[in-house]
Amino acid sequence: MNNLETSLQELSSKIDFSGTVMFQNGDGLVETASFGYANRSDRLKNNQETRFGIASGCKLFTAIAICQLVEEERLTFDTRLKDCLDIEFPNFSEEITIHHLLTHTSGIPDYFDEDVMNDFEELWMQSPMYHIRSAQDFLPMFQNEQMKSTPGESVHYNNAGYIVLGLIVEQASGMEFTEYVQKNIFEVAGMSDSGYFSFDALPSNTALGYIDLPEGSWKTNIYSLPVKGGSDGGAYVTVEDMTKLWKALFGRLLLNEEILNKLFTPHAQEDEENYFGYGIWIKKQDQQIYKYHVMGYDPGVSFHSAYYPASQTIAVVCSNKSSGAYDIMKAIEGRL
Template structure:
C-alpha cells in the first residue's frame, strides 16, 4: 500500500503544463501497480484504464526488429545481407554495402524522411504528403529513396525512421504478406496481445484513447490528421500497458525467438548520448553492464516508455495520450525501486 501511494505521488507531482493522462502498469513476478489517469475521450469523459489502447509511435520498432530476427533465425536472410540483394527497388544514391544490421542499428547512413536531427514537427510532413495516402511501407519511398546518403554505412549512429521502413519492406518481400499482418500473426497472436494492432486512425476500435494536442490558449484537438492513417514498421501500432508486459514476457520466455536471437536482439551494438542501442531496443549501461532494456516513442498526442530492469526483473510500462514527456515519471519510478532495493 505504501508503494502504491508513493507511485501515485510521483504521478501527481508530475503535473507540468498538464496533469498526466495515460496508463501505468508495473510488475515483476506479480503485479505491483496498475492504474489509469485522465480521459481516453475528453468529449465523452471516458476514463482511461489499463485496458485502454494507445498509439506507441516509435516504440513499436522493436516489433520490426523481432520480425527480422525471426527471418534470420529461419535462415531466410542474414544480418549481413545487403538491402540491394533482397529488395528490387531503385536507390540510386544508396551505398551498395548497406546491410540489414546497419538498418537495425541506425548506422546505415541513408537519408530519413523525418530526420529528427534537423526536424522537430512531425505534422509538417503531411502538408506536402497527405497523411491518408500513407497506408503501407511502400508509400514512404518517394519521401527519401532518391536522396543522397548522410554518411558511410557503419561509420556512426543516426536515428533513422526510413531504415525501419526498408526493414518492413524486407519482411513483406520475404514473407509475401503485409508487414502489419506478419506482426499480427507472428508477434501479437503468439504473445496473446489481444488488444494490440495496427489500427486505422479513421477506424479505431473500442477502448482506444484519442491522442490530444493541447494549445497554449487552453484549446485542444485530436491527432487524427497528424500521423499516417495506419502505422507500419517505423511506428504507429496501438497497444495497452498489459499487452506490453505480455510482449516482454513472451520475448524472455522465448516464445518469439530462441535464446541465441533474443541475445542478439538485446546486445548493445552502438552508443549514443550515454545510451546503447541493440536491434530496435535501447539500453542503459554502466561499466559495460546492461542495467535496463527499454523502448520509447513520441508522436503528436502519443508518448510511450516501456522498460525491463535486467537485475530486478521489474517491468514498468507507461502509455500516454498527451504531448508531455513521461520521463519525469520514469525517473521517479526508477529511483523509488532503486531505493527500495537498497533497503532489502
C-alpha cells in the first residue's frame, strides 16, 4: 500500500468511496490509489487504468476546442452567436458572444435548470435519454425558450451554453464535435484511453456509474444520462490521461501562450473566491490563484481535478458514484 492509499484509506472507508485517485507533485513523483468496484456484479475492482465518466469536467475540452479555432482565426471570442451558427434561436438576444457562452454569462435558458428541477433524471420523461447522442438532440429542450437574463449581466452555470459551443465547433471545423476533440485534443495530449463512449458500446475496463438508493439497494446510471456524452459533459478518462491533459495545456501543446492566458483568466466572478475562466474554475486565496480546477457531477458520477500553480502539483479524483470525489479532493489538498 503506497503513501497516498494509506492516507486515504480511513476516509475512503468512512464515505464508501469508489474510484481512482492520482497525485503528481512538482518533482514528477506520481502516486495512485484505487477503491471500490468498476463492476459490482462481477466484483471487478477499479484500477489505475479504469476509464471513468467525468460529467461536466469535460467542459474544459469544449473550451479548448473553441480556443483552438480562435487561434486558427476561424472565430473570435467576441464573435456573436448569430454570426457563427446557422441555427434559429427565436427568443435569444442578438448580443450573445462566444465569450458569454464560455463564461456562463450568456443569460440563455438551460435545459437543466437547477432552480426548477432537483433531479437530473426528470429530464428524460419528455426526451428519452436513448435518443440523445449529439448536441443537436438537445436543441428542442431549450431552443425556443425565453432568455433568463441580459448577456453579460450575471453569472449562472449553464449546460445549454456548452451545447451551443459544441455546435459552433462543429460548424467552424466541419467535424463532429466528439471527433474533433478526439483528434485535436486527446490524440495531441496522448490521452489514448479517453473518449466519448456510448453506454451501449463501452470499451473494456470502463467503470459503470452507480446510484445508491436510501434503502440500501443500488442501480447503474444507464437510464439516467444521455447515451453518449458531448460538449456539455459525459466524456470518459483515466486518471493518467487527465494528468496528461494538464501537462499538455501548460506545455503549450494544445494552445499558444496568448490564447492559453485567455483560457486561464478569471473572467467572471461567482463568489468571493471562485471565478470562471473559459471552461474552467479558478480559485483565489489571498489575491493569488490557488488552483485551476474542473469538476463534474451526474447520477453515478463525481469528479474533481486541479492544477496548483504554486507547487505545480496535479490532482485527479474519478469516482463512479454520485458523491465522494469532493471529500477525497479536500483530503489531498490537506497534504499540500
